[in-house]
Amino acid sequence: MxxxxxxxxxxxxxxxxxxxxxxxxxxxxxxxxxxxxxxxxxxxxxxxxxxxxxxxxxxNEDRFVEHFVRTRVDRGQGPMKIRAELMQRGVDGGLIDRAIATADCDFGQLAAAARQRRFGDERPDSLEEKARQARFLAQRGFTADHVRTALDTDPEELGLE
Incomplete structure (x- = not known):
């Protein structure tokens, strides 16, 4: 041969x-x-x-990134975690930013829904509990602004009850 x-x-x-x-x-x-x-x-x-x-x-890298972002959003993950996972897979940062920006998702509301599912309807009443819930959301990849939104959102506003 x-x-x-x-x-x-x-x-x-x-x-x-x-x-x-x-x-x-x-x-x-x-x-x-x-x-x-x-x-x-x-x-x-x-x-x-x-x-x-x-x-x-x-x-097709565009199709891969779009699908990846959509599945991670459906799992309740925030943009920082999604971005980090895509960077690990060697995806261009600009492509990631565009996909996250066009994800048709309000990450503040997504963070609030994740907080409500994990911790229930009652909002944190102590500084320790607020910090614990904030850490949970940060580990899910939400920004500080998203965490603030989640901790300040009334569960009735989410329509999840």
Whole structure:
């Protein structure tokens, strides 16, 4: 088998592996490249395969980010946590900012709903309890403004009762 045949075979197997992964869920380009690297494929093979998958629109970073943001919002996570997770996956910061800005979500209300689900209708009556609830929301990725909104929102305003 010649080197050209070996490279074509390697690229074909890498493409099959990548398509199998993409058939299960969306991936960021860097995330998919890491999976291919762990399988032992070389940089040139990986770049060629990923470029071709982007041409075919099997691999689409915009679609991945939009889906990722939507699922994390549905889980009640805040924008800071969503942003951090996408950065870990190698997604461009500008793309992340656009996706979060267009997420059709009021993160203050989302934080208030998360607080209400976790701690009930009663608002915190002590400084310690307020700090505990604020820590919970911060760990979920909400900003200080979102936390303030959540702690000041009456549960009746959320329509969750």
């Amino acid at each position: 010649s080197d050209a045949d070996e490279n074509a075979d390697s690229e074909s197997k890498a493409r099959e592996f990548a398509v199998r992964l993409l058939s299960r869920r969306e991936y960021a380009r860097q995330e998919l490249a890491q999976r291919l690297r762990r399988k032992g494929y070389g940089r040139d093979t990986i770049d060629g395969v990923l470029d071709r998958l982007e041409e075919l629109d099997y691999l």
